[in-house]
Amino acid sequence: MSVDERGPAVARTVPSLVAVRRPAPGPPRAVVVIAPLLLTVALGLWGIRRKNSMWGDEAVTYQLAYRDLSQIWLTAQHVDLVHALHYAVMHGLFGLFGGGLLTLRLPSVLAMAVAAGGVGLLGLRLAGPRAGLLAGLVFSLLPQVQRYAQEGRSYAMVCALVTWATYALVVAVPHRSRWRWAVYGSTMLLACLLHEFAVLALVAHGVTLVASRVPRPVLRAWSVTAAAVVAGLLPLAVRSAGQSGQVSWIDLPGPMRLLGFLAVAVVGVACARTPLRTRGPVRLPALALPILVLPGLLLLIASLARPLFVDRYVLYSSIGLALLLGAWMDHLHRLRRSSRMPWIAAVAVLAALVPSSLSLRTPGSRSTDVIAIGATVRGEGRPGDGLLYLSGRHRVWTAAYPEDTRLLTDLALAQDPASSNTLAGIELPAEDIAARMLEFDRIIAVRDPAGGHSPTNPQEEAKTSTLRRHFREDGTTHAAGARVTVYVRDHGPSPQAGPEAAGPGGSGGATR
Template sequence: MPAAGRSWSLGALAALVAFAFSWVPSYWADEVATVRAARLPPAELLEFTTRYVDAGHTVYYIALHYWSALFGFSEAATRGFSALGVGVAVALTALIGQRLARPRLALAAGALLALMPRLTWAGTEARSYAWTAALAAAVWLLLLIALDRGGWWWVALGAAAALSVAVFLLIATLLIAQLLFVLLGSRRRAWLPLVVTWAAALAAASPVLLMGWLERSQIAWIGPKGAFTPWTVLVEPAGELAWAYSFAVWIVLIVAAARWRRVLRAGSGWLLLAGCWVVVPFAVTITASLIGSPVFTSRYLTFAMPGLALALAAALAALGTRRVVASVAIALVLLALPAYVGQRLPFAKPRESDLRLVAQTVQAHAGAGDAILFAPGRARESLFAYPQYYRGMVDIAVKTPFPASGSFSDRTVPLADRAARLAGIRTVILVIPRHGTPCTQTRDAAALRAHGFTPTDGYPTHREVVCRFEHAGNGG
């Protein structure tokens, strides 16, 4: 099989590995935002993101909108799109290695990327992270081709760079990375066409860049400068929650650095590219966070992980005999395996999200015409993530629904201000946090009792309790 065919075959296998059991965990808050946005018609979506929030994710949302028009909005469908992105990233990473004249090492880099916990996580996330890795790899591959062939390949690089920045703004840091790669390598004269190409790309993506800057307050959640810890900088970017895997990666890189002559057998261009791809985005985002607005968080650096896979492949090759290399590679796989399994458990998402279980429990104990009410908290997102389970129910708390609310959440009002909507309602389903006040003692329960409703049952989920209230006098 030709080298390119092997790369794409590896990418297809990586996509299947990323996709396997990705549908098991429930959606969580960020994915709910994705689903809500992608369900909008493109014109309405564009109006929402440009006026209110998430302009930097508009291109991804539109792409997922059309993908979901074919495959639906189930977890398997939306996360399958991300798994496809993982496969493309792996294939392109292997092609980059082959372009640098090391076919076997290139396939090793692709395989290492496919099994990296950050990428196997990205394949289970209905967000753009997997595609940021794929687009970054495309930008680097097109640079290598443009350096060799020139001409219209610079135009292709510019188009890919513009699309990449429009999908994820921080990919703009690759301008600095690629400029360093050219200036420190053997193609110094190419700096001018590279700068011109990137200038055109940034100009094309400038509307998204401008709107992203204007909406920068939405990432204030990243936190203060104290958020930089050994865990967030050294463990999470590649290993996600697998600290042992990240520790092993660092050991391999350190040992290989001590054997730098062997590492150089991979080629100075290989190492320079890998180093620029990883170091520059980290350095820029950390520096920007220290002196200005916070932009560093580990998952934002997913697009740099193919570069780390290239560096890790070269480091592995420098360790010694084939037996040693194989042993270390197997150890890395085994250390990554717990993270892979953990990412695919039912409550694997942040805050052990159980939105699907909440929706299924509500459906099992309610019907059309019943009212649904959520206590303050994340549980209300179940209504948006799994609307099929709430079909026919009355959302009595909503005042201004998405997208008119200007955010990914609906504006709601207290039950006391919506009492008139209880007329004719016989059953109210109240969802409250499981480890909090019992069904009968919440503020909403008191308001329901004041209007003649009596609590009958409570059905606990993983993090919530689905409470059922009945009114003997309402209904027919």
């Protein structure tokens, strides 16, 4: 055959070779789950002790985990019923592994790692392996995920359960088998029992199914399952409604918090509007956007009547943000236009996260450090001094390490927290508190960092008025979210000045 005759034959074979060329395969399925899980564990273990610090909410977990189950249940009848299941879980872990900061926080690290693996698996099922891997890694790096992976509270566990409940929902839609819906419902119910506001994820799931236009039998199955979850949660919700004073500290969301929520929502909507790769009856934007926006939005709407919006209550919204960002990054990779730009942007984002990641692992990243407060009380006190909490609820700040106050006399305490099945104990009547204070020449007072204290009951009024009339301030030490003030007995004439001069909020003494 001549060269001329072979030429067309060779030319005809080239297109066929091009036609069978396939894009490079994505990462293996195992890597999609394992890589985010391991990254989350590594980030969670990094600085897990936070320089030997513990903030106030963790101190409550730490305190209750040492009580037996009957005491936890009796305490929950008065306060923190919404966290009772978490306290019971931590009690079991403390019994198995002993107390300490590692035992307190390691369950949250592991739970968040399980959540990261679940996010990767969700992304894989909805948009492919590369999108799943990116979503899982993004989830691990989010500052709010890093923060609550290192806290001895229930939020990481709730996030993990909602993640896997969401995956169970996605799997149940095409298969429609009853046992899959049972897995979805039981996982969601467990999440809700750990924290009631997990039920808002149930609302987001319903919107997802409607937006995905799933068949009516699927909607019917979800409705029955959702009704069962709500029914299972209802007794807890009714009982805990009587403890609404527990959230009285929540203020209306400020401008910065609202702007932050709006910014995240805008990012999510922008990602959802790009032509993301998605597959299956449940589309990724229809799943991710509702769970990102709806729970927080519902809390904001509820806050018009009573402030309830706290970002950690809807931490699981991070699932939606990670899925959308992971799918968007996969979209940029597939475009292959100016392929360096996505990587440059990724490096810039990682560099921007470094200061935040470092800060989250310091004692100053939380509003209080009860270990530092207790150490300050121990350092300022002398054996036989009186100890006074302004207000009594601050007693939880030193409850985690009782040895810090062992040599001091709690002047207002009638019954300690453990025996009274409370968080802060039961205090004496006002007149008895005043009488006991006058028996001491030196009192160590623990109060809010701003220093002021507005009496809310007769006991608090007795504390402040007795200090004002019979004691003078001898120095104040600022201690990680609290002020520890030494008062000495003034045996001269009662001061005529008001509380601004020498009272609990005054500045009549030296400040250290």
